[in-house]
Amino acid sequence: MSLSSPLEGIRVVEFASFVAGPSAGRALAQLGAEVIRVDPLGGAADRHRWPLSARTGESLYWTSLNRGKRSVALDLRSEAGRDLLLDLATAPGPDAGIIVDNAVGRQWLRYEALAARRPDVISVKVQGRADGGPAVDYTVNSASGIAALTGPEDSAAPVNHVLPAWDLLCGQEVVSAVLAALRRRDRTGAGAQIEIALDDVAAAAVADLGWYSEAAERGQRARHGNHLYGAFGVDFASADGDRVMVVVLTPRQWSALTTATGTAESLAALAESAGADFSTDEGRYAHRHRIAEVLTPWFSERSTAQVHAELTAAGVLWGPYRSIAEVAADFAESPETAPVLVSLAQPGIGQVISASSSVRIDGAYSGAVPAVELGRDTEAVLADVLGMGGSEIERLRADGVI
Incomplete structure (x- = not known):
């Protein structure tokens, strides 16, 4: 095991779209884990999410969040496709049997279905709200109260932030949960059913800053524009x-x-x-x-x-203060000014600005690798992980499952 790839040998199956789950998978992959992203045939709802490349029209968002992962595409409307996903998520091995998903409400992927196949499975499910209701970063942010604190001092209108901060923070909570559950399983043999709601991530973060307690005591804080609060x-x-x-x-x-x-x-x-x-x-x-x-x-x-x-x-x-365009131009001119960033040849797009993991191990950055074409690794993963032979894989292809 490489010191710079501490999670080498660990296999995580990711069945998630948008930011929280995929950002967790990307972080785990950058630390050396084998992350297998599973999508429906043709891609999930985030396959063509903006920003798009002006050169090719491909999603810069999708390729950025899915670098370093293996890609499997299955017909998840079919029972055979669903069984394959369950098989991948519960495949044997001391460092396997880990799944991250945001498939809330899909009964076929509930924890009980996974645990029936592998009792020590580690299942981490990203939710919108803890009660199972839908939510995304932008609706969570507005409900958390942050938008009421953001913006000019002389404005009463709520101001949304652009950065999906709660999604990104939730992704890191997922990483922590996976590693904590894996550590416990290594020690006790027990699996884990873990649920992380985006709404809870935001509420807990704001509470941990003392902001809700402050409001309870003092009332609503005034907007400060660009002034730092409290200093x-x-x-x-x-x-x-x-x-x-x-x-x-x-x-x-x-x-x-x-x-x-x-x-x-x-x-x-x-x-x-x-x-x-x-x-x-x-x-x-x-x-x-x-x-x-x-x-x-x-x-x-x-x-x-x-x-x-x-x-x-x-x-x-x-x-x-710099614009996004200025940061990109500065990196192109002097890459050493932002050593975490990497110029990367992304198939289907061309040269893009990517990033290493921000975690430096023994003083070194992880580097970056491109995202692969949707579904490129399907046959190889079915053979490597599930031990399927050529004739069995060909039958799945003929049936439209892969």
């Missing part, structure tokens, strides 16, 4: 019109910012007149707008290059 942090525009985000979380960072901008005396005078203590998060947060007014001229009088250089030299905690 000092906000964006400033340079003379070129570019913006940077500046954050202060420690006394050293506050000293660095006031020194870099030459505003230490002005801000000390402001603190004295306001009867505030700017050495604390609370003091800086309470007077964030007035502090920003003092700092703004320094940024607006300097070019973007000057702002970047002087903040960096002073040890200020800051970051630039």
Whole structure:
């Protein structure tokens, strides 16, 4: 087993679409697991999800989330196709018998059906809501209360985020659940029925930040726009019109910012007149707008290059604002600036920007491999995992099962 592929030898069957389940499978594959994605013939509902390649029309989304997996396509409307999926999910082996799915309501794939074939099966099912109701990241986010905190200070309209954060977080919860259940099975021999609801992932995360408790005590928090809540942090525009985000979380960072901008005396005078203590998060947060007014001229009088250089030299905690297109262009020009990203030849599309696992093992990134064509590995997987012979596979093909 390679140290850089700690999950080598583990086999996971993934029968899931969209983001949560597939992102979990991708993460497991990047750590060395054999992940077999099973789709219906022609692909699942996410097969052609945007964004699409302008060159070929193929889904950049689908190929990105399914890199490094083996692909099997079955007629899952037929009993024979369903039996094959169940067989793959419960195939023997100490590191097999693991399935991740989001097939809520499909009785033929319920835990009892899996456990009847392999009692120690590990089944991880991604749900929308814990009661079995439907939900996706965007409906969960609106219901969680986050959209009511997002957006300009002077707006009352809810603002949805673009990033499917709850899906991605749910995917990592799935990874943790798979590894925890596998560890328990290795120690005790017991299988596991695990259910993870996207709605629960969001609610638990917000609660763990203390935000629901705060609302229960203080009422609804006001919107803050780009201001950091509870400390000092906000964006400033340079003379070129570019913006940077500046954050202060420690006394050293506050000293660095006031020194870099030459505003230490002005801000000390402001603190004295306001009867505030700017050495604390609370003091800086309470007077964030007035502090920003003092700092703004320094940024607006300097070019973007000057702002970047002087903040960096002073040890200020800051970051630039970049568009997605700018990040892609920067990577094309200087790949070393984003070492987790990888330029990859994706069959059916061409050169794309992919990524290694963000987990570096022994100082090394995992690298990336392309997604294979839908269903390309069907015959090989049936032979490798289920031991099927050529005549049996040919009969399945003739029957339209594969």
